[in-house]
Amino acid sequence: xxxxxxxxxxxxxxxxxxxxxTVMISGFGGAGFANDLVLALRDRAVRGLTLxxxxxxxxxxxxxxxxxxxxxxxVICSAARGRGKGLSAFEQLxxxxxxxxxxxxxxxxxxxxRAGGAGIPAFYTPSGYGTDLTLGKETRRFGxxxxxxxxxxxxxxxxxxxxxxxxxxxxxxxxAQKNFGPAMATAAKLxxxxxxxxxxxxxxxxxxxxxxxxxxxxxxxxGV
Amino acid sequence: xxxxxxxxxxxxxxxxxxxxxTVMISGFGGAGFANDLVLALRDRAVRGLTLxxxxxxxxxxxxxxxxxxxxxxxVICSAARGRGKGLSAFEQLxxxxxxxxxxxxxxxxxxxxRAGGAGIPAFYTPSGYGTDLTLGKETRRFGxxxxxxxxxxxxxxxxxxxxxxxxxxxxxxxxAQKNFGPAMATAAKLxxxxxxxxxxxxxxxxxxxxxxxxxxxxxxxxGV
Amino acid sequence: MGVLNRRQIAWRAAQDFxxxxxxxxxxGMPVNCSDYVRAGLEVVVQSENGIIGMGPLAAxxxxxxxxxDAGSRRVTIAPGxxxxxxxxxxxxxxxxxxxxxxxxxxxxxxxxDLANWDSRIPDKGPLVGGAMxxxxxxxxxxxxxxxNTRSGGARLLEAxxxxxxxxxxxxxxxxxxxxxxxxxxxxxxxxVIEEVSRAALQARTGAPLRFAAACGVLRAxxxxxxx
Amino acid sequence: MGVLNRRQIAWRAAQDFxxxxxxxxxxGMPVNCSDYVRAGLEVVVQSENGIIGMGPLAAxxxxxxxxxDAGSRRVTIAPGxxxxxxxxxxxxxxxxxxxxxxxxxxxxxxxxDLANWDSRIPDKGPLVGGAMxxxxxxxxxxxxxxxNTRSGGARLLEAxxxxxxxxxxxxxxxxxxxxxxxxxxxxxxxxVIEEVSRAALQARTGAPLRFAAACGVLRAxxxxxxx
Numbered sequence: 053x054x055x056x057x058x059x060x061x062x063x064x065x066x067x068x069x070x071x072x073x074t075v076m077i078s079g080f081g082g083a084g085f086a087n088d089l090v091l092a093l094r095d096r097a098v099r100g101l102t103l104x105x106x107x108x109x110x111x112x113x114x115x116x117x118x119x120x121x122x123x124x125x126x127v128i129c130s131a132a133r134g135r136g137k138g139l140s141a142f143e144q145l146x147x148x149x150x151x152x153x154x155x156x157x158x159x160x161x162x163x164x165x166r167a168g169g170a171g172i173p174a175f176y177t178p179s180g181y182g183t184d185l186t187l188g189k190e191t192r193r194f195g196x197x198x199x200x201x202x203x204x205x206x207x208x209x210x211x212x213x214x215x216x217x218x219x220x221x222x223x224x225x226x227x228a229q230k231n232f233g234p235a236m237a238t239a240a241k242l243x244x245x246x247x248x249x250x251x252x253x254x255x256x257x258x259x260x261x262x263x264x265x266x267x268x269x270x271x272x273x274x275g276v
Numbered sequence: 277x278x279x280x281x282x283x284x285x286x287x288x289x290x291x292x293x294x295x296x297x298t299v300m301i302s303g304f305g306g307a308g309f310a311n312d313l314v315l316a317l318r319d320r321a322v323r324g325l326t327l328x329x330x331x332x333x334x335x336x337x338x339x340x341x342x343x344x345x346x347x348x349x350x351v352i353c354s355a356a357r358g359r360g361k362g363l364s365a366f367e368q369l370x371x372x373x374x375x376x377x378x379x380x381x382x383x384x385x386x387x388x389x390r391a392g393g394a395g396i397p398a399f400y401t402p403s404g405y406g407t408d409l410t411l412g413k414e415t416r417r418f419g420x421x422x423x424x425x426x427x428x429x430x431x432x433x434x435x436x437x438x439x440x441x442x443x444x445x446x447x448x449x450x451x452a453q454k455n456f457g458p459a460m461a462t463a464a465k466l467x468x469x470x471x472x473x474x475x476x477x478x479x480x481x482x483x484x485x486x487x488x489x490x491x492x493x494x495x496x497x498x499g500v
Numbered sequence: 501m502g503v504l505n506r507r508q509i510a511w512r513a514a515q516d517f518x519x520x521x522x523x524x525x526x527x528g529m530p531v532n533c534s535d536y537v538r539a540g541l542e543v544v545v546q547s548e549n550g551i552i553g554m555g556p557l558a559a560x561x562x563x564x565x566x567x568x569d570a571g572s573r574r575v576t577i578a579p580g581x582x583x584x585x586x587x588x589x590x591x592x593x594x595x596x597x598x599x600x601x602x603x604x605x606x607x608x609x610x611x612x613d614l615a616n617w618d619s620r621i622p623d624k625g626p627l628v629g630g631a632m633x634x635x636x637x638x639x640x641x642x643x644x645x646x647x648n649t650r651s652g653g654a655r656l657l658e659a660x661x662x663x664x665x666x667x668x669x670x671x672x673x674x675x676x677x678x679x680x681x682x683x684x685x686x687x688x689x690x691x692v693i694e695e696v697s698r699a700a701l702q703a704r705t706g707a708p709l710r711f712a713a714a715c716g717v718l719r720a721x722x723x724x725x726x727x
Numbered sequence: 728m729g730v731l732n733r734r735q736i737a738w739r740a741a742q743d744f745x746x747x748x749x750x751x752x753x754x755g756m757p758v759n760c761s762d763y764v765r766a767g768l769e770v771v772v773q774s775e776n777g778i779i780g781m782g783p784l785a786a787x788x789x790x791x792x793x794x795x796d797a798g799s800r801r802v803t804i805a806p807g808x809x810x811x812x813x814x815x816x817x818x819x820x821x822x823x824x825x826x827x828x829x830x831x832x833x834x835x836x837x838x839x840d841l842a843n844w845d846s847r848i849p850d851k852g853p854l855v856g857g858a859m860x861x862x863x864x865x866x867x868x869x870x871x872x873x874x875n876t877r878s879g880g881a882r883l884l885e886a887x888x889x890x891x892x893x894x895x896x897x898x899x900x901x902x903x904x905x906x907x908x909x910x911x912x913x914x915x916x917x918x919v920i921e922e923v924s925r926a927a928l929q930a931r932t933g934a935p936l937r938f939a940a941a942c943g944v945l946r947a948x949x950x951x952x953x954x
Contacts, residue, residue, distance in 0.1 A: 081549040169818065182664060231586045235585060307776075444580035
């Protein structure tokens with residue numbers, strides 16, 4: 053049997069995501085959001101999800117639809133502020149104690165995910181040392197500088213947006229679409245990618261940005 | 277002034293490497309050895325170098341010429357065994373207590389370098405736990421598994437081999453030439469690259485494998 | 501010419517850029533610095549979402565939804581630029597490879613403490629982003645800010661009142677009325693606008709000021725502020 | 728047919744490969760497994776120097792000095808293959824993404840302890856390579872080895888006498904005379920060649936053997952050994 057990771061629809065691709073799953077979602081700065089997959093996940097109406105996503109509130113991401121649908125118990129992110137003075141759905145749930153929030157410096161967030169995929173259970177970082185954000189975290193001095201101990205992040209599922217995929221799951225990314233996708237794909241038990249186009253022919257070795265061995269399922273995005 | 281990292285010769289490129297410097301050298305599996313730069317460094321006849329190199333003895337690498345010239349005080353590597361039954365120059369010096377040796381699992385070696393370039397002073401790894409190689413190192417349990425604490429490696433100079441560079445120092449690598457080069461380039465204060473060809477025109481964004489901001493000097497390899 | 505507007509502050513900070521430097525420009529005022537790099541210099545701009553060598557904003561017809569900076573602005577890639585993923589981008593930041601990061605701030609203390617991430621609006625979620633990584637690990641942190649709050653309070657203080665982004669990191673501050681270096685001995689004024697006396701500057705500042713021997717006049721060309 | 732030669736051991740191990748698996752093949756005997764993948768299966772071979780999707784050895788006229796495996800052999804890239812750097816390659820290994828690593832060994836203990844990196848030759852330098860990372864973190868570690876030393880000593884032991892590569896990691900052992908599973912209860916024989924009785928196998932093994940209920944005959948097709 054030839055390897056072929058293509059799946060017919062976003063709904064089929066997320067059909068086995070269960071209550072209580074930890075889900076990573078790519079996207080940052082307006083690019084690389086796995087929105088087709090997020091909407092398919094919303095339609096599954098599972099409960100108690102933990103989301104690992106850079107921003108809980110980015111207006112171009114549909115992450116907020118999962119939160120508004122009451123599917124999310126916890127968010128691990130680097131940005132959780134809604135625009136405007138009013139409270140976002142996320143902020144209201146957080147204020148009411150109905151959603152747990154872990155905020156990390158964006159570099160720590162990225163490195164925790166990279167560590168999760170790289171078999172590193174914990175590492176020391178200078179980011180956030182001496183701030184409220186790392187209060188209570190273990191610290192240690194190396195070479196005259198102070199660092200915070202941070203533990204890896206892993207997930208049951210990663211939803212990742214790319215540009216082109218081949219049947220092996222190899223992927224390319226367009227420009228800033230890359231952001232958290234490659235690292236998230238390494239840190240999840242099940243990685244589902246949505247792309248603009250899939251091709252039978254293998255992507256040339258020197259153009260592959262994420263090896264297909266990290267990708268389990270691929271769908272063509274409908275252009276949400 | 278336009279950015280232009282091209283230097284006229286290997287000798288000029290290494291002309292300020294000093295006694296006691298820590299030097300990273302790329303190469304593994306027969307590919308990616310920065311041999312022109314290594315030979316130019318040997319001609320400088322500096323003393324007391326610490327080498328961070330995957331293999332102290334690979335026959336296609338000229339690292340051994342630095343060791344044979346008595347320029348090396350310490351080697352940090354994952355492979356230090358000469359071929360054949362007789363002792364290599366390295367092994368003889370090591371046996372005589374004239375050269376210090378730190379042997380690391382290859383993945384730990386790679387990750388220590390990556391950490392050095394990534395501002396991570398130390399991390400935990402499962403590799404080598406429960407072996408003689410990590411005797412005396414700090415260990416810790418995370419999630420029911422045991423890990424070893426390893427500290428980052430950094431260098432004064434990295435000598436890296438690539439395929440093409442542009443005036444910005446952006447680089448591509450051919451196939452297995454890549455190995456330790458990109459990580460080493462991030463972990464050294466001064467990164468010197470030798471390549472098959474340099475070009476005025478920028479390498480296309482999607483083909484750059486090592487951003488030029490990590491590269492200080494570029495020479496065209498003479499094909500040693 | 502008087503008080504500098506936000507674009508003039510960006511212009512002033514950009515005058516201190518040097519050839520070949522790698523600079524990260526924070527959201528808001530700092531991103532404007534890239535419009536004022538001195539002619540003949542090549543500066544490499546990093547956006548923490550992974551663009552290494554960012555060019556100017558994209559013209560409307562060339563705008564690409566996938567080519568955005570950390571602030572979601574549609575931008576371009578400069579000659580020699582490339583894109584890396586977020587894990588690598590922050591490895592670059594945390595690894596000390598950024599020569600200068602120019603950040604906005606709420607407050608800066610005389611010991612270099614920076615507060616720029618949490619303005620303590622009740623019930624609004626935290627907005628950390630990449631500021632802590634940049635502040636902790638760039639070789640130099642420069643701050644661009646209004647010298648005072650809207651109500652006239654000091655932003656340059658003995659100690660920050662808002663939560664810190666990173667302790668002891670700020671090296672230089674560009675405000676609408678002064679350029680100030682942060683030294684072991686506290687704030688040292690490098691430049692101040694003509695209309696503000698040394699005494700007045702001190703009165704508007706919440707920590708003792710020293711004045712550099714070569715303390716000069718802060719001037720900027722006419723530049724219309726952004727609306 | 729008798730005792731398996733080294734290529735026949737590789738053939739036997741390769742019969743247990745499955746479709747789409749990611750496998751790392753150690754230097755020496757294990758790399759030969761890729762020659763014997765069953766028809767119709769697509770197996771992704773990782774070489775720890777960064778080739779993900781390695782193809783067969785290069786034909787002489789196509790050999791490329793930059794396209795080598797971890798053992799410096801000139802190889803090819805299979806359809807769908809790519810190359811990553813060493814830091815990422817070992818991140819893949821350490822992160823538990825390798826389904827099976829097939830390694831050579833000096834000794835394996837009944838608790839799965841593996842000794843394959845230091846044969847304790849006086850004054851020769853250590854040769855660690857990637858074995859510790861692979862042994863510690865592959866989902867399954869399979870070992871290929873001669874059942875006994877040249878002098879007839881046991882390599883399957885109660886406890887290793889040589890320095891460990893990783894504790895408790897080996898899942899399966901392919902030797903020239905048997906296929907053995909390492910279980911919580913120690914060694915369990917899955918297959919043994921016809922010419923060796925259970926008692927003889929036990930006599931050549933340094934730890935107690937159990938025999939699987941379905942214990943079968945180890946056979947391999949005729950394959951010439953490498954010289």
